Amino acid sequence: MTEQLIRKFASRVAMSAADRAHVATLPFKVRTIDASTYVLREGQRPTRCAFIVEGLAYRQKLTPNGEREIVSILTPGEFVDLQNLFLDESDHDIQALTRVTLAEIPITALRQLIAACPAAGHALWIDALVESSIHREWLLNIGRRNARSRLAHLLCEFSVRFNKSTSGGDIAYELPMTQEQLGDALGLTPVHVNRVLKSLETDQLIVRKKRQVSVVDWSRLRDVAEFNERYLHLGQVIG
Amino acid sequence: MTEQLIRKFASRVAMSAADRAHVATLPFKVRTIDASTYVLREGQRPTRCAFIVEGLAYRQKLTPNGEREIVSILTPGEFVDLQNLFLDESDHDIQALTRVTLAEIPITALRQLIAACPAAGHALWIDALVESSIHREWLLNIGRRNARSRLAHLLCEFSVRFNKSTSGGDIAYELPMTQEQLGDALGLTPVHVNRVLKSLETDQLIVRKKRQVSVVDWSRLRDVAEFNERYLHLGQVIG
DNA sequence: CGGCCTGTTGAAACTGTTCAATTTGTGTGG
């Protein structure tokens, strides 16, 4: 686990031997939970920050009458509740999308890490800022694109975030989301997601087999989505 | 200017005399710009971080075919480009909504402040995390609420953020946004914003006089908006 | 086998858009 965290930090900032040693001494508790288990609920005041070792999770917000919006998808290597490092009260729910393995680190230990090891602090800053940037892109996506572009955009984002490269020829990934969840992430109804997915498939932009998504024509899909990966800040490294 | 910044930090964290002294020595340059001037454009790599002394600004993202989404409104006391403290390349535009007075601080100086003065660093963290929380609420708003609730929600948010209290009887504020800008912030057309505003007024939830908005019936407006200010983390202080 | 969740499809209804025209307001120059 600690190695994964060190690798993650090192991908963003230069980590000295001392920095690595400090991260290696972080106390943590590994926990595996089933799909759809809540990691955190709105209003809670957690004392630990969780980090995804394996599996996918998502952030959601609910309206009083039970409508849901999924506001983020979280992948391995991401902290699920960095917010709670500095905000007492959680403003949204976090739920496991698949079976998830978490490493939970006490907030106090993480704060000490930030104080003692600026490089790690910078890496966490980058993480938080990139997620904010993704939020903004999603706002544009939901606010200004039609259903077809919206869904295509989400599929492009997943292509990049799950595969970590779009250059390597075939793009295919397991997308363990139901059409209802896709709808909740896009501000659409599951029925409409179904129709749009179908139309993307008949137009030969993607192929689906169960929950496996393959991008047949990346360049056309990207055009439909108006996808530009700048907002993911993939190459961001602090010099 | 420095006083304003110290006050801002002090509202979130305990600032020692040394901390205040450090902030007071920050180099900065004050600049006033006209409404609709760009502060920053997508793709730029700024070397300074700007802080709003007076006036309003907004963040926007554009689609390739020129559609716009306004993703944040920025008020005095907020940094307009904290992102660029740790992300090289800007992922969106920032534009003045009204005439704006900015204080620009070199990124290097701000990074030094964070290193030397953890309290200030924490305050900046809170700022960034709160903005992220607002993004999430907007995602819920645009993704899952109809035009009426959406607009009501935005008006409620402004009531709180501009007036800094909803308890003090009359709620009224100058809203220097055109209906087109409101539409771009809500994922609606200006025509529809017009109709919904009118309907909120005929239903006696608000009154408009020029760009002045008065909330006539806060409790009904809040109900229509399903507004709960938790996501603004107003009372957030680090102990 | 039965139950339940997910996916699929059709038809009707609705919310919000588009297009286009008109009015109101505001600042500028004569």
Add this chain to the structure above:
DNA sequence: CCACACAAATTGAACAGTTTCAACAGGCCG
């Protein structure tokens, strides 16, 4: 102070994208 220009607000009517409702098919699990 009026005339003009221009941006913003307002209104109507037709239209489109998405939702809603409803029904059914398929797959997985106990």
